[in-house]
Amino acid sequence: MSSSDKLSLTTNGLIVTNQTGQVLWSTPFLTSKVAAMLLLDTGNLVLVDAGNAKLWESFDYPTDAIVVGQRIPVGKSLESSVSEDDMSLGDYRLEVTDRDVVLQWNRMDYWKLSSDSMALKNSNGTVSWMVMNDTGLYLLGSDGSTVVIQVLLNGPPGIKIGRLDPDGRFSINRFNITHEWVLQFAAPFEDCKIPFICGEIGLCTTRSLGRICSCPPGFHSQIGGGNCVPENTSLSLPSACNGSQLNSSISYLKLGLGMDYFSNNFREPVKRGVKLSFCQDLCSQNCSCLGFYHENASGSCYLLENHLGSFRLTPFNNPRLGYIKALVVSSLGNPVVHNKSKKYNFPIAGLVLIPLTGFFLIVFVIFAILLLRKNRLSKIKTVKASAELEMISIPGLPRRFAYEELVAATENFKTHIGSGGFGTVYKGTLTDQTDVAVKKITNFGVQGNREFCTEISIIGNIHHVNLVRLKGFCAQGSQRFLVLEYMNRGSLGSILFGNGPVLEWQERVEIALGIARGLAYLHSGCEQRIIHCDVKPENILLHDNLQVKISDFGISKLLSREQSTFFTALRGTRGYLAPEWLTGTPISDKADVYSYGMVLLEIVTGRKNCSLQTHGLSSYSSSSEPRLIYFPLIALQMHERRRYMEVADPRLEGGVTSEEVEKLVRIALCCVHQDPTLRPTMANIVGMLEGGLPLSEPRVRSLNFLRAYGQRFTETLRMQGSNEQNELGLNLHMNATSNGASSGIENSLSYITSQQLSGPR
Template sequence: MGCLFSCFFFICCVFLPSFAFSGPISTHSISPNFTVSNIQFIDYSGTFLLSPNGTFKATIDAKPLSSYFYFSIVHTASNTTIWSANRNAPMSNSDKLSLTTNGLTITNQAGKVLWSTPPLSSEVSAMQVLETGNLMLVDAKNVTLWESFDYPTDTIVMGQPIPVGKSLESAVTGEDMSVGDYLLQLTDSDVVLQWNRMTYWKLSMDTKAYKNSNGAVSLMLMNGTGLYLLASDESKVVIQVAFTGPSGFRIGKLGFEGRFSISSFVRNKWMLEFAGPVEKCDIPFICGEIGLCTRIPLMAECSCPTKFSSQTNRCMPVDSSLSLPSACNATSTGSQLNSSISYLGLGQDMDYFFNDFREPAKNDINLSVCQDLCSQNCSCLAVFHRNSSGSCYLLENQLGSLISTANSENDRFGYIKVLGNFPPQNPIEQKGNRKHHFPIAGLVLLPSTGFLLLTAFVFLAVQWLWKNRLSKTRTAKLARLNSSSSAELQMISIPGIPRRFDYEELAAATQNFKTQIGRGGFGTVYKGTLTDQTIVAVKKITSSGVQGKKEFLTEISIIGKIHHVNLVRLTGFCARGRQRFLVLEYMNRGSLDSTLFGNGPVLQWQERVDIALGTARGLAYLHGGCEHRIIHCDVKPENILLHGNLQVKISDFGISKLISREQSTIFTTMRGTRGYLAPEWLTSAAISNKVDVYSYGMVLLEIVSGRNNCSLQTCGHITENNDIEGGLSSYSSSSEFRLYYFPLIALEMHERRRYLELADPRLEGGVANEEVEKLVRIALCCVHQDPALRPTMANVVGMLEGELPLGEPRVESLNFLRAYGQRFTETATMEGPSSNVATIATYNSLSYISSQQISGLR
């Protein structure tokens, strides 16, 4: 029957090309001789072969916005291409695909072969697409002669084995399926990503990868539970990445931008489960040739390094007399020999992606020798040299992007080879005969010229010593005259310090500090208007003593250099005697707590999500995007400010402390706010940026519920299902009061998968269960008792944006919430106004230990 259908279809295609079909022509098996082209399909679907259940289809179709056609296998439900035959030789809509007993062939209208299967061991009997997505040619005995799984393109599917030596090759763009510059290669020990054969990522270095054994890898396989690198017997797992998301059809894809990702198709949409590398700056060509990539969590900022400028979308030397050498060929070799070779230094805070994945070309040599090695090699375009070890790294053939490291301990310096197009020297001079061209008068005047130079040198040296002594004398006088304001002199000397205001300016701007708009642990904030009509927030530092001075110096020296859309910008400062002021940008909607907990308009769900995302981005920048790592240590709704269009900015770095990127140590002067303090404050555990992650998780729960986590509520009773009945609206003088600890309720509702009950009731059903689930799961992951289990803020941003899969809260690390919650949920029946005061006092006694107690413990 299948053969009759195929013959009928063949006759229609050959003899009736103008016949209009009402729909796609498709079957589950095709026999030779069969010819098809895209132009035959009136509905442009291009489908002519289906898998038994229709999960996959064989098509000849064009990519969107493209006029090129490809013979491809496509996942039907998502319309995602998983394999293409002629990716380097695209078809026109009238080019033909032919199935004969010798195999598959694609030819153009002139009869030229664009693509074909290799010679086969026997004659083809049928072409089929399996439910796995594998396209197969079989003989009369159903023996496989050829299969697409043996020739992967840029995508793998579940059940598709990738042996050692096989690879995925990226496309050029989303529309151009031609082979691009990126390669995912399976080696006998790992999976690596390469750009122009230079490694820039390994699976084993990813935090989600687990190494189970040290055996040699022979096969990579993906199924419904994870991605596995298997040993030769295929029973031992060497490295694995486990999937935690809902089960669905999964693909692994090497994107044209250079990132390998694994996604699951669930509920008719793709859910990202894994991506590597996570940071965009780790992708080699993200900013183009010699472009400088600065890390912003899950994003990248591109610029040109010093001594280079952007010219026609490419970083070129600022000095127009210099040029970059081209690829190594006969022409370029000659141009390098006829030009003056020099090197432009990149500075200490830049590195190259490939340096950490290869051995240096030479060790124990100085920079001059390293550069000589590059100068003698026309394929060498730049060098990196490590001062401490004398290691020399040669960058050859093609340059990718540079990475801004902001690491003061890096002693690997980079130098870009440049060519100076100067005319060659006189051949006679090159032979060493320059002395014959000196005028004789020059020989006579040389001694007198040397005497004059010596006299000038002595004069300048005496003058420099005299000025230096005079400067020291003046400095000593100033120090004696201004001993009471030495701290102010210290502040003035801080590099990059913002504008300094006079006290009188700020007093006039704030009308003698008339309008108070906020108050914090270290100061009071007033609204002010500068002479140029700029509205600002003026924070008066009210704490006294050494600690207040230290916080002030920290703020002006660090915040003044920070520029991020989700962080309040420091405009300037004022120092007058022992008085300290900060001038900050003004946020006209005040703090999140007044908006979230107040009586104004209810924040809609999307607004809450935007606030959560903006806050996460700001913290992620503090933790990893700055020159130094910064711990906020007082993340709470009062320190999250909003502008007119709900733009989110984090404020109050007065209690921030700095640590280096490699350092995690215990601090003794950090303080926070009750209800947001991480458990490690009460133990001997080290304090790291994970304390901010914990505080953020607590804030996120409040964003979901629209109320304080530790809240005093009236209540009727708690039902058997732990549902909360009653509320503040049912208050009466004889009400029963109960102290609710919302994080515990969130944990219990998570265990029962009843997320919608946690949403702010004022939303009145304006949010879906899965939307609440997303934020609650992220929040619970953030408040794990074990800091190591908490995600980084960069990963939180990824989960909120959908770039990373949602984490699964670990209940064993959340059981501490039950102990906290037990104290908060003790009830008491009280009558009269005095009872309310007693209840509030009880609440305060049951809440977190005070910051003063913490300081004592530390």
């Protein structure tokens, strides 16, 4: 259509014609004559008959946008334009299904609403409509009121427009009082999750200041275009099923480590339990196959068919490896054709060369065995170096610091600000005057190297306001350092349990919400599902203005989108371990939810989950003697009695109401259900904290295990012996040592192993 085209209203409907009178578009056949055309306040263009009955409305025919009040039913979709100037249909579509909303590129999924970190799933019902109103985006059931999935959007009522942009991103913008468009929602949020963001076979790397597009190793940018082609001029990329592959010699170009493809996370593999060669044969025999991925551990095979988009850099321990199909081209520019009828004459020289080759092969094997024995010890020493070299070859890693740079930044490691099982943390200042925390890995070895690489791969490739940012690393000789952003208030544990100023109630709520948002992003907003495995106050860092960030990803576990659980060795900190760690059952993201619940109870009480109590809780016991109190058990008992103020930190001195304490206690108890399936997701916890979702009711039957854990810890501690013995008893439980204590104290608290580990610290 052009500016010279004409829109006409007739009794038969709307008609668009060009200058010559040719009809370009018209409304479908209508059941009666049109009497009027109305443009409603919602933006809906409506044709009505003489009785004011609707004959046609523009809301029933969405293009690339949705406005407030508009409903898009299941089966309908938004479709992008080619560009801002070319309004013909593009390659992207947003489709409403009976279970979800999906974004597609050439009919391949690359985003789902249910997997977005801002989405809250309320029920498992069937979806009938997608609607947007002043408060957010909703998927509604057939009754028009049951919310299946929702995205809550803050801000005052006003004009909102959701649009599928030509680049493949679905965004919702609000027009504010200063007459500016403000972005409220974007899907996918990360540029590198958009399928064609860097062109065909382009490699997208996420950086703090935006994306970087490049070509994978073995490819270079095509002259005159943004796509990537093989550097080897004897290879060409095939087109799907156009005859170019017929009788052609096929080769495969291997992609580097950590280069994943968007569709792998949104579909099932075509085969499971197969070898790489089988997967390659499947692709070679399929003319629509342009490449494939193979996961060695599970034998899963994924085919890339019909269209090739961009690849994106993910953590380098991604288990899948990709291969791009290429055709071998002759010097004349034509594909090399196999001549299957050609016969080869066996040369006479072969009769001489074969025995000689066998002899030299035997000599070589003997020499190799001797060499291996000689170098066995030296091979052990090179393990660390090989891991280091592997990291150098992987694109997309954060800045690599020299050891001398960190010595200068920390003034020879002068200011010590923390320590733990991993090593020691020092404060430093970079040459640009940026303050940093330099984490020195001291417990190094095979496991330490794995944790070091894990932390780099996770923090270096994710960006969220509630996750600590990795600025760089050092791997020089035997030295291993992580350079992290500096959080000047220290850990939540030091503030909550220290002798400094008391955290006000609203500060505690904001901290709890920040932790929940960070975990929700790890569980559902990343390329791969990330389970932190060590959520505790010491791993929550604070900065001015209540900036809350989760840190220490050394023992975290990465899962692909198709994985929901995993088995692994015990990892984490006593007092925060979910029961399933100790029962041999699969671990899921609900283990983090349990740990979060324990942290939330400590935020409410202001005390470690097991500590010596010399005052307060008068209704619980009339004894005046010091007691070891297991506060999760107290929280459960006070919840049953509806006496929530008994749980609150007494240092708040009336700065909180019973209703406010009840909200956090109920959420925390739901998090520590013994049955993982009964625990809420972190996304739902965010919704409950923000008020967008109703509070869940803890199920007492699934919390009875707290009574077993806490029974002995609420018995009176006889303060006998010297002050030195008393100090020993206090340190045993306040410091949560996993080694336990000796003598009578250990005997009086004789727990089975699971209770020692998963119970109080």
